Amino acid sequence: MSDIVIRAEGLSKRYRRGVIGPPETLRDLLSRVARSPLAAMRKPSQEFFWALSDVGLEVRHGEVLGLIGRNGAGKTTLLKILSRITRPTTGWAEIHGRVRSLLEVGTGFHGELSGRENTYLSGSILGMSKREIDRKFDEIVAFAEVDKFIDTPVKHYSSGMYVRLAFAVAAHLEPEILLVDEVLAVGDINFQKKCMGKMEDVARLGRTIILVSHNMAAVNALCPRCIILNQGSVEFDGPTNEGTARYYVEALSVGSGSDLSDRRREGNAKARFTSISIQPLDKSGQPLDVAYPGCDLSINVEVECKSDFSPANLAIIISDSNGYRVIDANTAQKGQFITMRSGQAAKANFRLREVLLKPGKYLVGLWLGREAMEILDYVEHATNLDVMEGEETKQHVIIFPGVYLCRFNNDITIQDHPKDSYN
């Protein structure tokens, strides 16, 4: 069972970048040649960037490998090369077995066709034979829960139905090697659970899988081994728990500096978080050097408004090193909403009380938006928070899993010969 099914060495992929690239139209090509034939013959000096740089790996039969890294690290490019969608610039890979790739949900779907027709079309594009689709058709429809609508044109489907059918088709691929890119991040919670379940089934049945995901929970749950890509190179290749912890806290280390201008953020930028600072306090409000389980946290946040917005809520989000969101201190919980006009700046102070987090590394994020409607500014990793051992935890040598340090009273009595224990 230790056959190597994927072997790659020196894989590199180069893309052109820059103002003067190769001619994009015939007109352009012709005018360049006319203007200066010699210059046109010479390859123009172009800026290149290497999306992948000397990547090598070995994957054994039946392995489930997680591939993680920041946006732009080269994960999708690697998957595309292994899927033969694009060719490497240098390097080679050898694949033993049939490969199918799932890089998006709904590949090949066409709105005018019915669910049934799209199932066949998409299934065929993804690599299933007609006979295979015939055989699995009922299961696919059942998994997607679109039985009544299977003959309606897909343009009439709700987005939920579309996603369910698209994923159902893809989920019934039976390749020896499966390459999956982020498709677990679609649909509602129930559907995501279903997808995870299917992924687990597939993994358990011994297929080789490479899974690209930002969902650390999924990667931790499904992949015993992970590779971290950073700017096109392999930065880590080993057990997943080590990898995800490293990725989440160190690889994305943002330090505890308070200036947020260079942080990665999402949103429509109508507002901008400019700084954050965290001060641990004890019960009486006295400042502490470090945070301990059960302390208070005083968090100061500054926001600038770039463009008017009306009722928005602000949240402070604390996540653990696996990416699980453990605290979401949201003004919406208190019915408080903020309205700002362009040019205004706001200072907010949050006092989180009795923060019972177990000692460890945490990440603090900031979110400002209008519920599900728009995100004004979201800085996923604004700063770090290290919770140190406190009085309550000092006695213990091992830190047990879990994040919430629940305070409890307990009372244990011991009896001899407990007969008639069922009253």
Place this chain on the structure above:
Amino acid sequence: MASVTTSSPIAAPLPAPVKQPAIVRIEPPRGWLDLRLGDLWEYRELLYFFVWRDVKIRYKQTVVGVLWVVLQPLLTMGVFTIFFGRLARLPSEGLPYPVFYFAALVPWAYFATSLGTCTTILVSNQHVITKVYFPRLVLPFAAVSTGLIDMAIGLVVMTIITLAYGFRPGLSLLLIPLFVLLAQMTALAVGLWTSALNALYRDMAAIVPFVIQFLMLASPVAYSSSLVPPKWRALYHLNPMANVIDGFRWAFTGHGSPPGPMLFVSAGSVAVILVGGLIFFQRVEGTVVDRV
């Protein structure tokens, strides 16, 4: 390996590693003659599904859209009959003008539409080719196959027109498939070049309509190829559509220019363009995804 008996019976547990797994080697493109035509055969079902998809989508649209397949050549035939026939009095090899023109318009409509579709086939399928692997060659082949359905309808109408004008079908009709194949290979040969070029240089798609216009004038659609002086015939027949159109006219009516040595000129011309097109297309295929 432990086999799983819980949860879904959906997928059968994998057997131990297959004796002869397909070994695929992935590396940068090399060489000019790496044609990989065997891949195309392996993906023949997908070719079928692409054709099926395009036909279905076209025919799901308005009823007029379906009638247009017949209306368009008929209307063009009408205009040609009036202006080139009655008014300009161009010779028509002894055939009634409607028969003369319609016989040319059926294969020409097929060629023009197929070449147009083929040119943009890679770009219009970019969302698929950037997400899944299949030999890109499947797409041009599909593009020149969907038009065959329309051509079949056109042939039926042509048969009706021929019978209406008093011609009786003879054994020459059996040669129609040969001419259809020649038209298809011509569309494919040119289409391989234009689709690859269009993926690289996006304005190709704007140039192709002019190319088609030019080719129409260079083909005996509106006039008879007997107009061409003998010493220029070979050059003229480098355009394979000349033979296709002459062939259609002859096959339906027994009149006109029967297939002769010029057929070899055309076949040779198609072969050269086709092989060149295959080489160019396959060379570009691996990196088309990066440009599309």
